[in-house]
Amino acid sequence: MRDRLAGLMREVSTAVVETPGELDRDLRRRIAAGEPAPAELATYVEKVRRHAYRVTDADVDALRARGLSDDGIFELTLAAALGAARTRLERGLEAL
16 A cells, blocks of 8 residues: 555656746645745745635735746645645655
């Protein structure tokens, strides 16, 4: 099961982080790896990582006001959610 999950996680990670996108690949990699986000994105990234259900239209509007496109916001959200999911999966597998 672990090998299957690891393979699926690699596929998703590649799709989110390595494919061409609006945001820089290095930024997406760092966010997905759980590294600190740049200051102007940190609040949003942490909200997605910890409490995604609390993200509001105002949060997205604030990113737009900083010049991010909808595609960029989507990619940022996916990278942050991927990192959080990966961390939770690893912790869950360790508990088995």
